[in-house]
Structure formats: C-alpha cells, structure tokens
Amino acid sequence: MNNIKNIFFIFLVAVIASGCATTRSFSSVDSLNQSYTKNISTIAVMPPDVTLSILTAGGALEPQAEWSIAALNNIDSSLVVIDNKRESDFVEYLRPDESDPIYKTIVEHEQLHRAVGQAILFNKLQYPLPTKKNIFDWTLGDGTKAIKDFTGADYALFIHVNDSYSSGGRVVLQLAAALLGVGVNGGQQAGFASLIDLSNGNVVWFNYLQRGVGDLRTETPALITVELLLDSLPD
Amino acid sequence: MKARIFLLFFALLSTSCMQHTVVTSGQQTVKSFIINPTNQWNLIPKQFSFAGLPAWTVDGGSLNSLIFISEISHGDTLLPSTNDKKLDTYDKDMLPNEIIEFIESTLLIYTDAKITNRGTLRPIKIGVDQGFEFEFEFVKNDEVPRKAYIAAASKNEMLHLILFQATKIHYYGHLIDDVKNIISSAVIKT
Amino acid sequence: MLVIPSASYSFERLTPEFGSNYAPNLAKTEAGLWMEFSDHENQLKNSPVRINDIDLDGYLKEVLCKLALEYCEDVRVYVIRNPYFNASMAPNGMMQVHTGFLLRVENEAQLASVLGHEIGHFLKRHSIKSMEDTNTKSSFFAFLSLGVVGAVASGNMNADFGRSTLDLSNLILTGSIFSYSRDNEREADKYGIQLLNDAKLDINAAKEIWVNLIEEKKAASEDITAGSYFYATHPDPGERINNLESHAIALNRTSQTSIIKNKETYWEKISPILPIALKDELNLRQFEQTEYLFKKLLNNNVSLGLIHFYLGELYRLKEIEEEEHLIKEHYNKATEYEDYPAEVHRSLGLIDYKARNYPEAKGHFNKYLNMKPDAHDKEMIEFYINTGA
Numbered sequence: 155m156n157n158i159k160n161i162f163f164i165f166l167v168a169v170i171a172s173g174c175a176t177t178r179s180f181s182s183v184d185s186l187n188q189s190y191t192k193n194i195s196t197i198a199v200m201p202p203d204v205t206l207s208i209l210t211a212g213g214a215l216e217p218q219a220e221w222s223i224a225a226l227n228n229i230d231s232s233l234v235v236i237d238n239k240r241e242s243d244f245v246e247y248l249r250p251d252e253s254d255p256i257y258k259t260i261v262e263h264e265q266l267h268r269a270v271g272q273a274i275l276f277n278k279l280q281y282p283l284p285t286k287k288n289i290f291d292w293t294l295g296d297g298t299k300a301i302k303d304f305t306g307a308d309y310a311l312f313i314h315v316n317d318s319y320s321s322g323g324r325v326v327l328q329l330a331a332a333l334l335g336v337g338v339n340g341g342q343q344a345g346f347a348s349l350i351d352l353s354n355g356n357v358v359w360f361n362y363l364q365r366g367v368g369d370l371r372t373e374t375p376a377l378i379t380v381e382l383l384l385d386s387l388p389d
Numbered sequence: 390m391k392a393r394i395f396l397l398f399f400a401l402l403s404t405s406c407m408q409h410t411v412v413t414s415g416q417q418t419v420k421s422f423i424i425n426p427t428n429q430w431n432l433i434p435k436q437f438s439f440a441g442l443p444a445w446t447v448d449g450g451s452l453n454s455l456i457f458i459s460e461i462s463h464g465d466t467l468l469p470s471t472n473d474k475k476l477d478t479y480d481k482d483m484l485p486n487e488i489i490e491f492i493e494s495t496l497l498i499y500t501d502a503k504i505t506n507r508g509t510l511r512p513i514k515i516g517v518d519q520g521f522e523f524e525f526e527f528v529k530n531d532e533v534p535r536k537a538y539i540a541a542a543s544k545n546e547m548l549h550l551i552l553f554q555a556t557k558i559h560y561y562g563h564l565i566d567d568v569k570n571i572i573s574s575a576v577i578k579t
Numbered sequence: 580m581l582v583i584p585s586a587s588y589s590f591e592r593l594t595p596e597f598g599s600n601y602a603p604n605l606a607k608t609e610a611g612l613w614m615e616f617s618d619h620e621n622q623l624k625n626s627p628v629r630i631n632d633i634d635l636d637g638y639l640k641e642v643l644c645k646l647a648l649e650y651c652e653d654v655r656v657y658v659i660r661n662p663y664f665n666a667s668m669a670p671n672g673m674m675q676v677h678t679g680f681l682l683r684v685e686n687e688a689q690l691a692s693v694l695g696h697e698i699g700h701f702l703k704r705h706s707i708k709s710m711e712d713t714n715t716k717s718s719f720f721a722f723l724s725l726g727v728v729g730a731v732a733s734g735n736m737n738a739d740f741g742r743s744t745l746d747l748s749n750l751i752l753t754g755s756i757f758s759y760s761r762d763n764e765r766e767a768d769k770y771g772i773q774l775l776n777d778a779k780l781d782i783n784a785a786k787e788i789w790v791n792l793i794e795e796k797k798a799a800s801e802d803i804t805a806g807s808y809f810y811a812t813h814p815d816p817g818e819r820i821n822n823l824e825s826h827a828i829a830l831n832r833t834s835q836t837s838i839i840k841n842k843e844t845y846w847e848k849i850s851p852i853l854p855i856a857l858k859d860e861l862n863l864r865q866f867e868q869t870e871y872l873f874k875k876l877l878n879n880n881v882s883l884g885l886i887h888f889y890l891g892e893l894y895r896l897k898e899i900e901e902e903e904h905l906i907k908e909h910y911n912k913a914t915e916y917e918d919y920p921a922e923v924h925r926s927l928g929l930i931d932y933k934a935r936n937y938p939e940a941k942g943h944f945n946k947y948l949n950m951k952p953d954a955h956d957k958e959m960i961e962f963y964i965n966t967g968a
Contacts (some may be wrong), residue, residue, distance in 0.1 A: 252624075261625045262534075266558050269533045273449035277409070283431045283449065284411040292448060295559025355559065477864050480898075484929055485959055490896070494862040503660055503859065505627040511958035521959060528627045 196245045197349070198307035200264065202229050203314045229313060245307045256304045263301060263355075266294050267312050271346050274360055294355035302352035309358075310350045407434045412445055419443055420459035421549050423516075423576045427567060430455070440468040440499070453555035453564055455571075461548040467495040474498050481546040485510065485521040488541060488548065502527045505534070515549075516576035518542040526557060536561040540572040549577050590829040593770045595650070595702035620673045623657060630658040630678065630852055638848040639676065639694075642687060645778040646695045654698065658852065662859040664792070668697040678856040681849055682872065683791065685879070687841035688784030692775050695785075699770025705763040768819060772826045779837045782830055786823040789816040791875075799868030846881040853882050854920070857889045866897050884919030887912040888926075895926060906930065921950035925960065937967035 237244040250257045270292050277283045278290070301310065349359035414428035420443060430445040433454065438444035445455040461467060466476040477494045480487070489510065496502040508524030520542025528534045534557040541550035553568045555561040623629055635658060644651035654672045661677035668674045674697055684690045772785045793816055830836055860869050873890050877883065891909035894902050910927055913919040928943035944960050954960065 258625055261621060262558060265533045265622060266556055269451050269556060273452045276451065277446075277449035281408055281434070281437070283409050283446070285429055285431050285447070293559065295563070297558055475864065482933060484933065484963070486925070486929060486956060490862075494864055497662070497859065497862045498864065503628060507955040509958065510956035512962040526627070530626075530628060534627050 196243050196307040197309045197311050198245045198301075198305040198352075199233060199311045200313075201249065203264075203268070203312075244311070245305060250304065256300060259297065259300050260304075263294050263298060264312075267348070267350070268314065270294060270357065271312070271314055271348060271360075274348075274357070275346060275362060279362060290357070290360075292357045292360075294350060294357075296354050298350060298352045298355040305352070308352060310352055311347065312350065313347045407436050409433060409446075418578070419457045421578045422457060422459065422551065423578060424571050425574050426571055429567070442468075447564060448560065453560045454553070455568060456552045456554070458548075458550045458552065461550075463546060467492060468499055479548055481543070483543075483548075485512070485523075485541075488521075488543075489523055492539065492550075496527070500529060502529045513540065513572075515540060515542040515572065518544045518577050522572070527554075533557075538565060538568060540575075542577060544577050544579075551575070590773070590826060590833060593699070593703070593766070593773060596704045597702075620655075620669070620671070623659075623673075623675070628660045630660055630855070632658070632851050635848055635851060638844075639690075642691050643674070643694055643698075645780075646691055646774040647698050648777075650698070650702065654701065656694075660855060660859065662856070662863055666693055666697055668701050672701060678852055678859065681852060682856045682860060682876070683795070684788065684845070685791070685840075685842065686781075686784065687845040688775070688781040688839065689788050690845060691778060691780050692771055692785040692788060695771035695774035695778075696767045697771075698774060699767035700763065702770065703763070703766055705767065764819070765822060768823060769826060772823060772830070776830050776834060776836060779839060781838045781840050782827045782836050783838075784840065785827065786820045789820050789823070792816065795868060795871055798871035799865060842879070846879050850882055853885055857885065861889060861892060861896070864896070866893060869893055882918075884913045884916030887916070888920050888923050891923070892926060895930065921947050921954070924950065925956075928960070928963065932963055932967060940964075940967055 233244055250260070274292055278286060278292075298310070302308065346360065346362045348357050348361075350356065351358050409431040412426060412428075412430035412432050414426055416423065416425045418424075426445070429447050431447070433444045433446050433450050435441050437450055439450075439454065439456055443457045444450070447453055458467065461479045463481040464478050466478055468476065470476055476498055477491050479491060483491060493504055496504075504525050504527050506526035508526075510521060510523045513520055513522045520540065522541075523539045524537070526534060526536050535554055536557045537552060537554040538561075539550055539552050541548060543549075551572065553565070555564060636656065639656045639658070640651075643654055643656055647654055654668075654674055656674045656676060658681070659675045659677050662679040663677060664679045664683050666674065666676045666680050674694070676694075680693070681690075684693070768785070772782055775785060776782050827836075857873070860872065863869065870890075870893055873886060873893060876886050887909045891906050891913065894905040894909065907927070907930075910923045913923050924943040924947035928940045928947060931937070931940035931943060941964050944964050948954060948957060948960060
C-alpha cells in the first residue's frame with residue numbers, strides 16, 4: 155500500500171513538473187448553459203447509480219453492497235430534505251415494466267448518460283476541448299421527450315457515484331492512471347450529478363463530487379455531500 | 390530509491406502534454422487527405438485516439454470521432470498490429486465488398502466490435518477517385534450502441550479511408566451531415 | 580482438496596452452499612457483487628450483443644431447469660454474440676453463453692454438461708470465495724490496471740474507460756470456465772456431471788467437450804492468438820478428461836445412467852443463431868481452426884446450404900492456390916439445398932468480376948439481387964453490373 159502511495163506521489167510531481175497540468179480542482183462547472191431561463195417545476199430523480207467500493211490492502215476494489223445501499227438510502231433521504239427547501243419538486247420515478255417499450259428507451263438513455271457524463275469529466279474537466287471553452291452543450295438528444303411523457307416531469311436528475319474508500323482515506327486512482335499515459339478511469343472513481351431538460355435532452359447542470367469531501371456511508375455527512383453535489387442545482 | 394528515480398524519469402518522459410487542440414477551419418491536409426472542415430473539431434491527443442491514429446472530435450472521443458486512415462498498401466493491416474492480435478491484410482485487388490469484410494474482421498479482432506446492423510453500401514467519388522461509402526451500427530460488449538460511417542477509396546493501389554463513429558442516440562445524427570460535407574469536398578493527394 | 584479418483588472410487592454427491600431463492604446478506608462482499616451485476620445485467624439484457632431469440636432462450640432455460648431444479652428461478656441465461664468459446668456465471672445467477680460456445684457444442688447433453696459445470700460454480704459460491712481470497716484480490720487489481728492500459732493500447736474506438744475496465748475484468752469477476760482455481764474447477768466438473776446424470780442425459784458428454792476442444796486446438800496449431808481466451812487460459816484438459824471419465828464410471832456403477840443426447844433438438848433450436856455465429860467465427864481469420872469447425876458442423880446434417888456457403892467463403896478468403904477449386908465446389912454444393920443464402924451468388928459474382936468474366940459476374944449479381952431485393956449493398960452490386968465491360 156505504501157509503495158502505491160509513493161508511486162502516486164512521484165507521478166503527481168511529474169505531472170506538475172511537466173508544466174502541462176492544470177490545477178485539478180474538480181468543483182462544479184460554472185459556465186454551463188446559461189441560456190436556460192425556464193422555471194423548473196418538476197424533477198424526476200432517476201434511480202441513482204451508486205457503487206461504493208473498498209480498496210483493500212491488497213489493492214483490490216470490492217464493491218460493498220451495504221455501503222452502496224446505505225449511500226442510496228442516504229441520498230434518498232437527503233433528497234427529501236433538499237426537496238423541502240426547494241421551489242421545484244422532486245418527482246418519484248418508478249421504473250416501468252420490462253415489457254413496456256419505454257423501459258428500453260430509459261435504459262438506453264441511462265447508458266448514454268453514463269457516456270456523456272464520462273465525456274464531460276474527461277473532456278471538460280481533465281482534458282478540455284478547446285472548442286468548448288465557453289460552451290456547455292452536452293446533451294442526450296430529444297429522445298428524452300418520451301421519458302418526459304412517461305414520468306410527467308420537466309427535468310431528470312441523474313446521480314452516478316462510483317467511489318472507493320481505503321482505510322487511510324480516499325485514494326484517487328484516476329490521477330495515477332492519467333499519469334501512466336492512459337485515459338482517466340472517470341467512470342469508476344467519479345461522482346457526478348446532472349440535470350437533464352427532458353424536452354430536449356440538454357444537460358443544463360452538471361456537478362462533480364469533489365474528492366476528499368464527505369462520506370456517503372453515514373447519514374449526516376451524506377446529507378452534506380448530497381447538498382454539495384446538488385449545491386448549485388437550480389431552483 | 391533508484392527505482393523511484395527511474396519511475397520519476399519515466400513518468401516525465403511519458404507525460405508529454407496530452408491535451409486536445411483546436412482544428413482550425415479551412416482547407417488542410419491530414420495524412421493523405423485534403424479536407425475543409427468547419428470550426429467545431431478538436432484534435433485528439435495520440436494517446437487517447439483509436440489505435441493512435443489521427444482523429445478529431447466535437448464532443449469527446451467517447452461520444453464521436455473522425456478517424457483518418459491513409460495509404461494502406463497491399464499486405465498491410467488496417468491498423469497498427471499488436472503482437473497478440475493477428476489482423477487481416479489488405480489486397481490491392483479488393484472490391485468494396487471485400488474491403489468491408491477486411492474492415493469488419495479487423496474491428497472484431499482488434500476491438501471486439503460487432504456490426505449489428507448494415508446500412509447502405511454505395512459507390513461514391515472522393516475527389517476524382519472512385520470509392521464507396523458504408524453506414525453501419527456496431528457495439529462493443531454492453532457499451533453504449535454506436536453508429537459509423539466510412540468513406541474510402543483506393544488510389545495507386547493504396548487504400549485511404551475516413552471513419553466517423555458516434556453514439557447511435559443523438560450524436561451520430563447530429564454530426565453526420567457535417568461529416569458528409571467534409572467528405573464531399575475531400576481530395577486524396579496524388 | 581479433491582482426491583484424484585482411483586479405480587475403486589465411489590461417487591460422493593455434492594450439495595449446494597445455500598438454499599434456493601437466495602439473497603445474500605448485505606454486509607458481505609457477495610452482496611456487493613450481486614448489486615454490481617444486477618446493474619450490469621440490465622445493460623446486457625438490452626444490448627445489441629445479446630441475441631434475443633425467444634425460442635432459443637426458452638430452450639436454454641428448459642435445459643438449465645432440468646439441471647438446476649429448485650434453483651431454476653435463481654439463474655437466468657443470456658446468449659451473447661461472441662465468437663470465443665466461453666460460458667460464464669456471475670455471482671447473482673446471471674449466466675452468459677457465447678455464440679462461439681454454442682457452435683462447438685454437439686448436442687443437448689454436452690450443452691447441459693457445461694451449464695451444469697457453471698451451476699456447480701454458482702451453487703458452491705466459487706466466485707465469492709475467490710474474491711475473498713487475498714491472492715486473487717491482488718492480481719485482480721493488477722489485472723484491472725492492466726485492463727486500463729490494455730484498453731488504450733488496443734485502441735478503444737472511444738474513451739469509455741470506466742465501463743470498459745469492468746468489461747475486461749469480467750473474466751475474473753464473473754467466473755468463466757477458465758478463471759477458477761484447480762480445486763474449484765474440479766469441484767464444478769464433479770457437480771456438473773452429477774447434475775447431468777440426475778437430469779438423465781448422457782454422462783459421457785461431459786468429457787466430449789474437452790476432447791473436441793483438444794482436437795480443434797491440434798488442427799489450429801497455426802492459429803494461436805492470445806486474443807482467444809481458450810488458448811490463453813485453458814487449464815490442462817488431460818487431467819480433466821480423466822477425472823470426468825472416472826466420475827462417469829463411478830456413476831455407472833451405482834445409478835442408472837443414460838445415453839440420451841438430444842442432438843436433433845439441440846440443432847433445431849440453435850439454427851437461428853448459425854448465420855451470425857458462422858460469420859463472426861470466420862471474421863476471426865483463424866482459418867485452420869475455422870475450417871476444422873465448419874467441416875465438423877457438416878456432420879450434423881442441418882443448415883447445410885449455409886455451412887457449405889461459409890466453407891466457400893473460408894476458401895475464398897484464405898486465398899491458397901491449391902485450394903481454389905474448393906471455393907466454387909462448396910458454393911455449388913450449397914445451391915443444392917433449399918434455403919441456401921443469396922450471398923452465394925454475390926461471392927461468385929465477385930470472383931467472376933475480378934477474373935474479368937463479366938457476363939458470368941452479371942448473371943450471379945442479378946441472381947443475388949433477385950433473391951435479395953432489399954440487399955443493403957444493392958447500389959454497390961448494381962455498380963459492378965454497370966461497370967463490367
């Protein structure tokens with residue numbers, strides 16, 4: 155374990171020394187699609203995709219159901235608290251029956267959302283696309299209209315959390331991976347949330363869970379985390 | 390300690406700047422292609438592009454990319470060979486249907502991609518050169534389904550092709566017209 | 580550790596590690612894996628790589644239930660489009676069988692022997708146990724990192740790194756035929772043959788799969804690539820075959836064994852996936868292996884038009900002068916069967932066109948278009964017709 159930490163540190167130094175790194179503060183994206191001014195009345199909360207794993211001494215990632223379910227529950231109850239403070243409502247969203255054609259549409263868009271979320275992490279935050287410097291136009295496309303009809307909500311909130319904990323605190327594997335010259339394993343070690351305008355599929359708000367902050371395993375810290383995650387979520 | 394120094398050195402060497410850069414609009418040469426893109430594209434750093442090939446993206450490589458493959462000669466593989474994968478090779482006498490077989494086999498072996506739906510295969514010209522275009526859907530394992538468009542031509546017994554891939558939902562449809570525009574004014578260098 | 584059976588070996592039955600309708604205790608590793616795989620399962624179910632043939636799925640489930648009995652509801656089978664010989668079982672009861680596997684199985688008894696083997700892993704919770712073993716965990720992490728590097732080196736056409744690492748690590752997580760310790764493999768083999776016998780299917784089928792794979796490997800000596808999981812990870816089949824034979828003998832002594840293979844049923848149910856499975860196999864460009872396999876398939880007396888077509892395709896792609904005559908031999912043979920594919924004529928057309936036999940080429944291309952008026956390459960074929968001198 156110590157060896158791994160040392161290597162991470164060395165690589166971190168190397169990246170900074172190479173003069174190519176931007177400071178890696180992954181806070182929420184400020185310059186989003188500012189042009190939306192619609193009032194948000196209802197938000198369908200998609201079932202959060204949450205996996206919390208433990209990084210063992212041997213270096214294995216073991217998904218922990220108990221943590222993940224606790225995190226899910228904590229996110230749920232946090233959302234209730236947050237909902238009460240907000241103007242717009244969270245709408246409960248029930249997964250349709252598998253035989254219903256909308257089921258496939260939803261699965262496909264959830265899958266697309268994961269890819270879009272990863273693209274935002276990878277191509278906005280870590281290896282930015284220069285053409286998107288002042289633009290934030292990532293979208294799931296207007297196939298989401300069918301989801302809007304089904305849920306009756308104007309917006310959908312997606313939460314993806316794949317995070318790992320070790321006994322000594324978080325280990326951010328993605329930085330090391332990036333330094334090895336390979337793409338960032340963003341989907342595995344990132345927490346992100348996005349708000350989708352279901353009338354056109356546009357990502358109108360996106361946030362990345364800052365590392366080192368919060369712990370989704372227990373309720374009070376979880377609430378803080380979720381509040382932070384959804385901090386700038388438009389009312 | 391020695392090991393650490395070595396690692397540091399190695400790390401410094403390998404972390405050359407891995408950032409995307411803008412593709413300026415206007416006529417330019419990419420490998421053997423002379424093309425005229427609009428100003429929405431970014432050049433993907435070699436470390437992240439497919440098979441290290443020259444590739445552009447609008448929204449990020451995982452959502453869409455335009456890949457350039459040039460001057461494949463008789464006996465060459467489509468993609469840089471790796472030790473553990475034995476790839477099919479190009480034959481200068483291949484007809485378009487056979488070139489598609491060559492591409493499909495390569496994609497399966499190289500990246501586990503399976504063609505799930507075949508769109509139209511038709512002859513087109515790239516500049517003055519007779520070639521073809523082909524549209525298809527594909528998927529790798531259980532990843533997000535994708536769609537692709539290939540425009541290719543054989544010139545002086547070498548194969549040149551441009552491959553555009555994007556997520557089947559939204560991004561393919563969003564960019565395909567722009568891609569076809571690029572192809573319609575593309576020329577293969579003599 | 581299981582003792583290698585001796586001559587006077589008597590078969591002691593194995594029992595499951597958990598009751599049916601099982602859901603794991605949340606606190607343990609297992610529950611984490613179950614959860615992870617339920618998410619994975621949802622994606623897989625709806626993926627284009629999943630072959631969604633209701634009849635075939637129904638048949639596989641039927642065979643599964645013959646073996647798994649009261650655990651029938653705990654297991655679900657999915658046919659996945661993948662040319663490599665493999666079947667895998669996730670800790671949550673999700674079983675995947677590859678098309679490459681179905682192509683190499685000769686009858687229902689052989690199918691059942693492998694399904695039974697996988698059920699054996701499941702009932703004995705082998706994948707959970709191997710996750711809990713420290714040795715496996717460290718190598719798992721190394722494999723995971725390798726996976727990330729490998730993904731880039733092999734050039735993902737996208738940067739979908741997060742999920743693709745999980746896909747690469749599937750081999751270990753989901754417990755394919757090839758990824759367990761020797762003891763676990765032996766135990767699963769034993770459990771499998773026990774279930775096979777209980778289901779009154781031919782117990783000799785269990786070893787046949789491995790005998791056949793060895794034969795195929797011999798024929799494919801030129802074609803070994805590391806991309807094939809079989810060649811990279813296959814444990815020594817010799818011992819395996821011996822053990823299965825011993826188990827069969829022991830079972831024979833104490834119980835009424837059967838010789839039922841259900842070959843015809845198997846091939847009737849499999850036939851819908853043949854076109855895609857044969858094409859994918861050929862796309863691997865491992866000609867010796869594929870030639871061996873396709874020739875063997877002729878023995879089943881089903882879909883002969885299709886198989887002769889693909890043999891023709893194989894020789895066409897192989898481009899060996901001495902075998903050139905075999906190309907047309909097989910295409911012509913294919914046309915003797917009622918449901919031969921239209922593509923026979925397309926391929927004959929391409930050959931004639933390249934040899935500048937334009938009238939013959941036109942004849943074949945026109946025949947192709949007549950048989951398949953909505954062909955996706957219609958415009959291209961018409962171009963050949965119009966540009967042939």
